Amino acid sequence: MQFDDKVPIYYQIKNYLYHRMVAGELGLGDKLPAVRQLAVDLTVNVNTVQRALREMIAEGYIAPQRGRGNFVTQDAAKIATLKQQLTTTYIQDLYGQLHALKLTDAEIIAEIKAYIQHRGDADD
Amino acid sequence: MTNALEITQLNYRKNTKTILTDVNLQIAPGKIVGLLGENGAGKTTLMRLIAGVAKNAKGTIAVHGETREAPRRAFVSFSEALQGFRPADKLSQIRDFYALAYPDFSAKKYLDLITFLQIDDDQKLSTLSKGTREKFIIALTLSREAAVYLLDEPFNGIDSMSRKRIISSIIQWKQDSATMVISDHYVSEIAALLDEVVIIKDHTVCAHKSSDQIRSEFGLGIEAFYESIYEGDIHDDEL
Numbered sequence: 001m002q003f004d005d006k007v008p009i010y011y012q013i014k015n016y017l018y019h020r021m022v023a024g025e026l027g028l029g030d031k032l033p034a035v036r037q038l039a040v041d042l043t044v045n046v047n048t049v050q051r052a053l054r055e056m057i058a059e060g061y062i063a064p065q066r067g068r069g070n071f072v073t074q075d076a077a078k079i080a081t082l083k084q085q086l087t088t089t090y091i092q093d094l095y096g097q098l099h100a101l102k103l104t105d106a107e108i109i110a111e112i113k114a115y116i117q118h119r120g121d122a123d124d
Numbered sequence: 125m126t127n128a129l130e131i132t133q134l135n136y137r138k139n140t141k142t143i144l145t146d147v148n149l150q151i152a153p154g155k156i157v158g159l160l161g162e163n164g165a166g167k168t169t170l171m172r173l174i175a176g177v178a179k180n181a182k183g184t185i186a187v188h189g190e191t192r193e194a195p196r197r198a199f200v201s202f203s204e205a206l207q208g209f210r211p212a213d214k215l216s217q218i219r220d221f222y223a224l225a226y227p228d229f230s231a232k233k234y235l236d237l238i239t240f241l242q243i244d245d246d247q248k249l250s251t252l253s254k255g256t257r258e259k260f261i262i263a264l265t266l267s268r269e270a271a272v273y274l275l276d277e278p279f280n281g282i283d284s285m286s287r288k289r290i291i292s293s294i295i296q297w298k299q300d301s302a303t304m305v306i307s308d309h310y311v312s313e314i315a316a317l318l319d320e321v322v323i324i325k326d327h328t329v330c331a332h333k334s335s336d337q338i339r340s341e342f343g344l345g346i347e348a349f350y351e352s353i354y355e356g357d358i359h360d361d362e363l
Contacts, residue, residue: 005312006343039295044293046300047155
């Protein structure tokens with residue numbers, strides 16, 4: 001994984017794990033890799049992984065089990081809310097940029113539909 | 125908690141030349157710290173003084189509270205450049221020397237490390253490429269169960285595969301409580317590894333910040349922060 005050096009690394013690790021949870025690559029109740037393994041996989045400091053996990057435990061996305069490691073929450077509603085939050089963030093960003101180009105709401109919707117249509121064609 | 129490293133008013137001159145002036149530095153246990161500065165800034169000298177290889181500085185250096193030189197040396201594992209060994213020495217002979225010289229040398233860790241770093245220790249020192257030589261130095265240095273590790277420019281002039289392996293071995297084999305200082309003048313590849321950054325300029329420590337502080341307070345990457353300091357874009361009163 002490539003990190004943006006201008007953004008705190010623990011924050012980017014959290015984001016990476018949020019995305020994997022929403023995408024289902026880390027499913028409800030799944031065990032997370034050991035802290036050191038995550039650090040090796042992401043080429044980051046063990047302390048930084050610990051900080052990211054500590055915050056996600058406080059937020060309730062990760063449930064630690066004594067002596068067994070860290071697990072993704074069993075709470076499906078929590079992950080659904082997270083998915084909604086991430087979706088809103090991306091749409092806000094996209095909408096903001098297109099709006100700044102003076103596209104109307106109708107044009108924005110039409111452009112997105114056309115893009116999806118075109119992408120579908122390209123995939124066939 | 126006792127600092128892993130505590131340097132107070134360190135001054136060092138060699139012949140009539142000033143190398144370090146009024147260096148003060150505290151580093152907590154468990155941290156990975158980047159020691160950055162131009163060539164000739166005094167990074168290597170500072171490491172040699174901490175390790176007790178260079179002597180006769182003014183001021184105090186404490187490693188886990190220990191200021192006396194001989195016991196302090198036992199806490200510090202310094203990546204020495206294998207000087208004093210003969211070109212015809214086999215790597216396994218150098219390992220034997222380390223195992224005798226340092227009671228905290230772990231044969232198990234050494235074996236894990238040379239396996240991971242893909243080093244055949246039946247070779248002679250003279251046959252090693254620059255990359256393999258650097259990997260071997262890292263293997264020896266990390267094989268000790270020390271409280272403080274000092275790695276002096278471990279990525280200097282080596283290929284990117286060796287560099288990646290060295291970085292992975294640091295993450296894998298550094299004990300949680302151990303402190304590691306890595307010197308370099310080029311930082312982007314290890315930026316994600318560093319808890320803190322110490323910048324040496326004009327013979328002294330001119331900045332000591334946590335990596336997150338640099339990213340969130342200055343909105344800069346580590347490399348950009350380091351360059352700004354050297355180019356004078358960030359003034360002393362902003363640090």
